[in-house]
Amino acid sequence: MTDTITEAAELGAAELVEVYRSMRTIRVFEERVHAEFATGDIPGFVHLYAGEEASAVGVCAHLDDRDSIASTHRGHGHCIAKGVDVKAMMAEIFGRRSGACNGKGGSMHIADLSKGMLGANGIVGGGPPLICGTALAGKLAGNGAVSVAFFGDGASNQGTTLEAMNLASVWNLPAVFVAENNGYAEATASTWSVAADNIADRAAGFGMPGVIVDGFDFFAVHEAAGEAVARAREGGGPTLIEVKLTRYYGHFEGDQQTYRGDEVARARERTDCLARFRARVCESGQVAAAELDRVDGEVAALVDEAVTEARAAAKPTEADLHTDVYVAY
Amino acid sequence: MTDTITEAAELGAAELVEVYRSMRTIRVFEERVHAEFATGDIPGFVHLYAGEEASAVGVCAHLDDRDSIASTHRGHGHCIAKGVDVKAMMAEIFGRRSGACNGKGGSMHIADLSKGMLGANGIVGGGPPLICGTALAGKLAGNGAVSVAFFGDGASNQGTTLEAMNLASVWNLPAVFVAENNGYAEATASTWSVAADNIADRAAGFGMPGVIVDGFDFFAVHEAAGEAVARAREGGGPTLIEVKLTRYYGHFEGDQQTYRGDEVARARERTDCLARFRARVCESGQVAAAELDRVDGEVAALVDEAVTEARAAAKPTEADLHTDVYVAY
């Protein structure tokens, strides 16, 4: 695991607060979606990111709008970390016309290309090829833009992911591959499905550095991602980062999780990324606890409003059914 | 490169002669196909295996009819090494009804399931998934059957190949993956397309041993394959063997090979697998040169007859067009 002492120092107080806000927003958003789903008012398949916040935020803290990310079915966290509007997200999840995708995409397809967020993705392994393309665009434009693919341990066995890593090296692309190893693909353990000790061990076969980080430790992720993003920006090629973490909810909403032990309870108690972050920055005196409390309040209000507005918003209508298929047909 | 001294001793004189016959048959077959193609009488896309004989034969020498292999577009050598009838192959390449596939498959699809030869394959990376299945069948039958996928350096970048290696490890299959690295995929150099020093370096990422062997040295291939096949038969799981070699002809017949240096001339002069084999077994006194000369004569006669018979054979007719699509429809 990466040593994180130096790194913590690099972020100023204001940045630390914003990082906290982002992680906290994801947490509260997901817990709220969980509760709303239970009411039966959210349709479809919903996969929650709670517990994994340090990964999305630790990586995206290094990115700006010129940079692109591809996400997964578990995409809410990546969206928020990349700056997608929280209210538009919530409205989308409720299937409203005011949603990020006008209600046509839903939880699994939230995107905002203006923010470089290429979309959650319903296809496991769908994202890594795409970011080879955005990375190529950045490379040809010479604007220093970096592209990141987030994917799960399950997706690390999908051929599309493996091909993309090779292509990124061969083309020497400004790309970062972030394998979020939360221990499971649906009900299947990654210790079983990944025939290697670590996903990061696959990096060598595709000509790039492979790094393992503790996904409960924001600073560890932030540091490893910082190095990878910097190398990519400078033309040094791609990196594979394996982030080890735990999802707090079931694979999807409704999953009874009979296949799972008590790791969630343990993680929540001992290694929760938000709790650790808060303890660290407050104990070191970098940020006052009151300031984070204030953020908590703002986030709670924002998510509350998002739900209220989403519920009040109109659904799309028949006129919307046939639009947006082609630019011109 | 594997040390081959001990191994050479393990094969008796009769076995050495049969191994030589197999390699020699491939060489003569391919040179003849090359010549016949130039007459314009062989239709379609033809990819020759000449130069790579030690790989197919070094591996298949360990296999029998219960074992399965999957091949590639460059499949003639694998077919011959696995015991497919040479005359039926030649007739197939000429598109005759007496061909191995009744003239319906051609060079890229020669198969003989009764010999465990699952077919040449027009799809790069098509074979590795298939042998996971034949290996599973062997495993469930408990008959010790082993399955082997041959594939090229180009195919080592295809997702299907990479997925199959992971699956073979996860299911602990009796499988061997043989990457024939002949330096090129069409005109593209493997040093460029494979983002690793060696294809064998990918094995670790899929939980299996990775071995590199000199494909000009039959004994090196034979020894490495022997270990891998034995481990697979005993339930020890899959192995990746990278065989480094050179193809003597173009990617396909007609290829001008402008992208290529003088490696073929060098290989033919200095490292040709047949010449090395002959020198080694004759100099050590294991086999008399005269005996190999006799084999040369037999092989020449066989291939001659194969061409004569193929040319004389009838083509399929309209009645054949619609048959063999379904078992029953």
Added chain:
Amino acid sequence: MARSITYREAINEALRQEMRRDERVVVMGEDVAGGAGAPGESDAWGGVMGVTSGLFGEFPDRVLDTPISESAFIGAAIGAATRGLRPVAELMFIDFLGVCFDQIFNQAAKFRYMFGGKAVTPVVIRTMYGAGLRAAAQHSQSLYSIFTHIPGLKVAVPSSPYDAKGLMIQAIRDDDPVIFCEHKAMYDTGGDVPEDSYALPFGEAEIVREGSDVTVVAIGRMVSVARQAAEQLSGDGIEVEVVDPRTLSPLDSDTILESVEGTGRLVVVDEATPRCSAATDISALVAREGFGSLRAPIEMVTAPHTPVPFSDALEDLYVPDAQRVANAVKAAVGYQR
């Protein structure tokens, strides 16, 4: 046969009975056992929709979880079929065909022909299709037409628990590769299903309702939509004959043509998008071989030429309903040349 079970249970029972009968039958797919390598119950899921639930307990060696690598494990099922097994592989959603289609259409479908009739590939690929679960554009498609386009594949689209069981048993016993399409919104639909094992032959359509005015050919879940429309229209004095092809490949063209001979009119109801589809296929069949009996344009009731939308408000408009079928039938009946 008074016992009623669900579509899900019918498929499960077919699998179980065939696995008992024939030890060459193996089942594989993501979480079809239920979480290999995970603590807790080893058969926690039985597939994401519970269709294979309980099979692992009875056949622990023959129900195999897989990593997420559809090309590898669908290919493995195909390879195994060439070596004597009779695998049933689950492609969780038909929408995922794009990551493994090569193994299905260039390998399994073509072995027999390419190898001059010297191969059999008795593999079944079970897969979920259809809209209605708010699963959006990548988890709601009805892509069976793509498989039907490919020579060498057979395609079954059961519309009831009874058919699901009988067609699955036939699929497993069939020596050709079969794509078995299960509608995800039908798993909880109940119906009478005999306990004993039975196989429904492929290529035999069922006339699920007789009628003299218009033939409605409906596919999969659309059969019940067509029936609904038929009941409604019956009140208006229009008698609809509803034909369920059961398998799209082979297609029972005789039954369809005979029905149109009797009615003179055809409406095809298909949940898929409308271009180069099963609906156009059946329309073209009748326009070609049943033209003489046709008295009206051949109507198609299908999804629009768009991806499947997420919002329930849109998805409900997307999927053909009884009203749209009824309108098409009325248009056919009211046609004046």
Added chain:
Amino acid sequence: MARSITYREAINEALRQEMRRDERVVVMGEDVAGGAGAPGESDAWGGVMGVTSGLFGEFPDRVLDTPISESAFIGAAIGAATRGLRPVAELMFIDFLGVCFDQIFNQAAKFRYMFGGKAVTPVVIRTMYGAGLRAAAQHSQSLYSIFTHIPGLKVAVPSSPYDAKGLMIQAIRDDDPVIFCEHKAMYDTGGDVPEDSYALPFGEAEIVREGSDVTVVAIGRMVSVARQAAEQLSGDGIEVEVVDPRTLSPLDSDTILESVEGTGRLVVVDEATPRCSAATDISALVAREGFGSLRAPIEMVTAPHTPVPFSDALEDLYVPDAQRVANAVKAAVGYQR
């Protein structure tokens, strides 16, 4: 416009002119430059059929060889299109769609709809289709129907060098994903092609021959086969109108329907296999919307429902020829209800 060049040269010229005009246009695929990392000429191949030959010399940064990993590089082309490039990716043979189809039909085709109209994906996928080169079952298919089935994709099937150039230029300028299908047996076919750049609009069929007795809609290479049949039939006093849709998606249904209105008879000629295909699509269109003018069954002349055989003796029987088209036309003309 007296200059005659080949179909291959026409496509090459379109690519070159667009690359000069617009620096966002990039070309990628296996050996489209010609052997990256190899000694010898850096532009040795220009693609396996030489279609992109010489482009690398002029645009060394914008013509990219790729490893053999179609999902990765087709996906990369799609991703790049969302970030301002206008990539032209080569899927060497259309038969290889099975290893990369997900990126095309679930990603590129659906982005715009799934994202509520907020994406454009101007990618072109060039690909070779068709039989005639004795390339057997996995290198000879005509799979454009599969792409046409998918909403969000456009599909061009040029039948001449003139169309190939104009449609390619349009494909590159088009803001939607386009599957550009090149017939491998036509690369050496010559024809008059203006040197200047021009775009042919999508969705505009061409009436390549006028006639009053039967409409023959023919796709891609089948256009010339249909023309041959038409010349032959003209001697027998049958005047055939040959319609080339040029793009299957969008399809110019108006031109087809108008033609059938004039002739009362339709024959569709399609090199693809006959189930759920472009031939059934066009048949169904006319059976639905042109029924009133139809005086005979709609005939289809297609490949049989089998894989493509290798032997020249079989392949020549497999591909529709002028004789079969002429027979179908005569059947339509001779039809008595």
